[in-house]
Amino acid sequence: MRDQIILRIAAKILIGPIFLFALYVQFHGDYGPGGGFQAGVIFAAGVILYALVFGLDRARAVIPTAIVTWCGTLGVLIFAGVGVAAMFMGGNFLDYGVLLYDAEHAQHIGILLVEAGVLVTVFGVMVTLFYSFAGRRRSR
Amino acid sequence: MIAAHLPAIQVLGPLLAAALCVLVPWKRVSWGIAMAGAVTAFGAAVGLLSRVLGGEDIRYALGGWAAPWGIEYRVDAVNGLVLLIVAGIGVVVTLFALTSVEREVDERRIPLFYGAWMLCLCGLLGIAITGDAFNIFVFLEISSLGTYALIAMGSDRRALVSAFRYLIMGSIGASFIVIGIGLLYVETGTLNLADLAERLPALYGERTVLVAFAFLTVGTSLKLALFPLHVWLPDAYAFAPSAVTGLIAATSTKVAVYVLLRFFFTVFGVTYSFGELSLGMWLLPLALVAIFTMSLVAIFQRNIKRMLAYSSVAQIGYIILGISFASVTGLTAATLHLFNHALMKGALFLALGCVMYRVGSVHIDALRGLGRRMPWTMAAFTAGGLSLIGVPLTVGFVSKWYLVLGALEQGMWPVAALVLVTSTLAVVYIWRVVEAVYFGEPSARADSVSEAPLRLLVPTWALIAANLYFGIDASLTTNVAGQAARALLGGAP
Numbered sequence: 257m258r259d260q261i262i263l264r265i266a267a268k269i270l271i272g273p274i275f276l277f278a279l280y281v282q283f284h285g286d287y288g289p290g291g292g293f294q295a296g297v298i299f300a301a302g303v304i305l306y307a308l309v310f311g312l313d314r315a316r317a318v319i320p321t322a323i324v325t326w327c328g329t330l331g332v333l334i335f336a337g338v339g340v341a342a343m344f345m346g347g348n349f350l351d352y353g354v355l356l357y358d359a360e361h362a363q364h365i366g367i368l369l370v371e372a373g374v375l376v377t378v379f380g381v382m383v384t385l386f387y388s389f390a391g392r393r394r395s396r
Numbered sequence: 397m398i399a400a401h402l403p404a405i406q407v408l409g410p411l412l413a414a415a416l417c418v419l420v421p422w423k424r425v426s427w428g429i430a431m432a433g434a435v436t437a438f439g440a441a442v443g444l445l446s447r448v449l450g451g452e453d454i455r456y457a458l459g460g461w462a463a464p465w466g467i468e469y470r471v472d473a474v475n476g477l478v479l480l481i482v483a484g485i486g487v488v489v490t491l492f493a494l495t496s497v498e499r500e501v502d503e504r505r506i507p508l509f510y511g512a513w514m515l516c517l518c519g520l521l522g523i524a525i526t527g528d529a530f531n532i533f534v535f536l537e538i539s540s541l542g543t544y545a546l547i548a549m550g551s552d553r554r555a556l557v558s559a560f561r562y563l564i565m566g567s568i569g570a571s572f573i574v575i576g577i578g579l580l581y582v583e584t585g586t587l588n589l590a591d592l593a594e595r596l597p598a599l600y601g602e603r604t605v606l607v608a609f610a611f612l613t614v615g616t617s618l619k620l621a622l623f624p625l626h627v628w629l630p631d632a633y634a635f636a637p638s639a640v641t642g643l644i645a646a647t648s649t650k651v652a653v654y655v656l657l658r659f660f661f662t663v664f665g666v667t668y669s670f671g672e673l674s675l676g677m678w679l680l681p682l683a684l685v686a687i688f689t690m691s692l693v694a695i696f697q698r699n700i701k702r703m704l705a706y707s708s709v710a711q712i713g714y715i716i717l718g719i720s721f722a723s724v725t726g727l728t729a730a731t732l733h734l735f736n737h738a739l740m741k742g743a744l745f746l747a748l749g750c751v752m753y754r755v756g757s758v759h760i761d762a763l764r765g766l767g768r769r770m771p772w773t774m775a776a777f778t779a780g781g782l783s784l785i786g787v788p789l790t791v792g793f794v795s796k797w798y799l800v801l802g803a804l805e806q807g808m809w810p811v812a813a814l815v816l817v818t819s820t821l822a823v824v825y826i827w828r829v830v831e832a833v834y835f836g837e838p839s840a841r842a843d844s845v846s847e848a849p850l851r852l853l854v855p856t857w858a859l860i861a862a863n864l865y866f867g868i869d870a871s872l873t874t875n876v877a878g879q880a881a882r883a884l885l886g887g888a889p
Contacts, residue, residue, distance in 0.1 A: 325418070326419065328418075329415040329416075329418045329419050329511070330415075330419075332411070332414070332415040333412070333415050333416075336408060336411060336412050336415070339404075339408070340408070340412075343401055343404065347460055348401070348404070348456065348457055348458060348459060348460045349401065349404035349408065349456075349458055349459070350458055350459040350460075351459050351460035352459070353460055
């Protein structure tokens with residue numbers, strides 16, 4: 257679709273705001289609807305749009321498959337890591353209350369980190385799925 | 397600190413291992429991480445069960461949120477035993493996997509294989525340990541997704557189709573379960589199992605509760621392959637890599653049986669499920685048909701893995717039979733058989749894994765005359781087979797004994813007789829293999845093979861040794877199973 261100028265320009269204009277919106281949804285998740293899962297999907301949608309318009313190879317040049325796979329597991333480690341950190345600081349698993357000097361800030365930072373883990377994993381898995389389906393005919 | 401966090405560590409060990417397995421590119425390191433995860437889980441399971449047997453009621457509030465608001469992990473004798481089964485089999489089969497998987501799975505996929513392997517283990521342990529209904533569903537999905545991927549990695553192309561079929565059936569089962577849980581939540585406003593158990597008696601007359609019960613029963617029955625919902629199982633077991641068959645045959649259906657027990661006895665209560673709805677009347681014929689027809693079908697299988705898969709459906713029938721009595725002896729038999737069947741099927745499938753490693757096929761013709769070439773493997777298979785039949789001095793005998801006792805206690809003479817008659821069907825299908833192995837003329841291919849390497853034989857024989865040990869000294873297992881049965885019938889978890 258590289259010859260479709262309207263699509264190309266529209267994609268170029270849209271991709272930036274899509275990423276920004278993903279971050280908005282991510283940080284809005286503490287107070288309202290939103291959070292890591294939705295933000296991860298929106299983030300992945302930005303990458304998928306890029307791949308659809310500019311081709312899989314260019315998308316892979318920007319974000320290689322290996323990194324995407326890493327993201328998928330890294331998020332799990334962030335999530336579990338926060339939980340384990342809470343365990344070492346005297347709370348139960350995932351008890352954010354003990355992470356910082358006072359419980360309120362600690363809960364805030366805890367959920368933020370966990371949501372970040374969710375974002376990274378969901379983003380990684382979504383893009384992995386897209387890459388593997390899109391690249392299927394080629395690898396044969 | 398560790399003692400207090402054992403319930404979390406139980407699930408966390410495999411979960412962290414799953415993520416780390418995928419990150420490292422070296423297959424041996426990946427295996428090492430998986431092994432560490434499995435050993436951690438096993439240590440936690442042993443610690444938890446010993447504390448439960450000491451009379452402790454273990455509760456762990458995740459995130460510090462007290463039940464019933466937060467998710468709670470809760471361990472009693474029933475799931476303590478299930479945790480021990482799953483984690484113990486996990487360690488042995490992971491040990492076996494090192495060599496077996498390198499032969500049967502594509503080299504580049506091995507780190508991913510161990511990732512899925514650990515996720516499957518993590519999910520199964522999670523289902524067993526959690527005290528939260530929705531959490532059961534989440535872990536069920538984790539373990540199922542891991543299992544689908546593991547089955548699809550089989551070397552036979554048909555593995556893909558059977559994994560897909562399992563995916564469809566498993567998803568239907570899981571959605572039935574989540575619908576059931578959703579209805580319970582609508583009706584009671586809680587997801588905590590203990591809390592549900594307290595609130596449900598007031599709502600026994602409600603139709604929503606009845607529908608929830610039906611959905612949960614059917615969904616779980618699909619997952620545990622109760623006849624006639626077993627059709628996904630034979631192919632999935634037959635075409636999965638050998639180590640995977642060993643893992644799922646010994647653990648995943650057992651965990652599903654545990655979920656069934658939990659809902660029937662702890663959540664809905666025995667007066668509702670077996671008194672008001674007379675579930676025993678429905679389970680008993682299904683169990684008997686499963687035992688009888690599936691043992692017959694097993695006799696005519698030429699692929700031995702498939703044969704054992706059908707035998708598994710029959711053996712699940714025995715477990716359900718024990719549950720259908722809804723008595724202390726019946727439930728003791730069921731929980732005992734949960735443990736014992738895991739040991740025997742694990743051992744048998746690992747022995748077949750040894751054959752697969754050397755011969756590359758588990759077709760009955762390929763096994764002809766192997767008795768002389770692979771004496772240790774075949775001795776293991778025969779010992780496992782004897783245990784499956786229920787010969788004295790093996791675990792199979794102990795569970796059949798309690799099952800017959802349970803049937804006699806209910807005055808069901810024909811059922812007791814049928815249990816004994818169907819054991820002879822097991823004699824037939826095991827004997828077919830034994831005859832081929834020891835008296836058959838070796839084929840050209842079988843003539844050139846040698847004994848399986850020690851790295852495969854040691855885990856196989858470890859399970860056989862457990863079969864014999866718990867068959868001779870059953871005091872530990874019957875004690876735990878009896879305690880579990882009383883806990884289930886006592887109502888409170």
